[in-house]
Amino acid sequence: SAGQEVVVQVDVTNTGKRAGEEVAQLYLSTGEITPAVAMPVKQLRGFSKVMIQPGETRTVSFTLGADEFYVFDPETVGYRVPTGSYTDHVGGASDKLPLSVDFENV
Numbered sequence: 080s081a082g083q084e085v086v087v088q089v090d091v092t093n094t095g096k097r098a099g100e101e102v103a104q105l106y107l108s109t110g111e112i113t114p115a116v117a118m119p120v121k122q123l124r125g126f127s128k129v130m131i132q133p134g135e136t137r138t139v140s141f142t143l144g145a146d147e148f149y150v151f152d153p154e155t156v157g158y159r160v161p162t163g164s165y166t167d168h169v170g171g172a173s174d175k176l177p178l179s180v181d182f183e184n185v
Contacts, residue, residue: 080185087140088138102127102129104126108166124141160184166181167182
């Protein structure tokens, strides 16, 4: 529902032979939303830098609260959480986001 937290979790695995760091990045995209406000194609909404040992898998969690969804509605001259379709994208770079999940905000 509009205003509820959205929790996104992703497993990050080090498949290499050396310890390393990864920065998991979460981007939010909108589909059709009401009010129909022009939005960027993808909006950075979180990132987490994790140190991972060889062969280790770490779970990274992101929580999106209502503040992450608010837009200014010119009709009501106030802020609100739009209803409609959204997509969360996760990856190591803004141009490499291999994981995504669609959801509706009603």
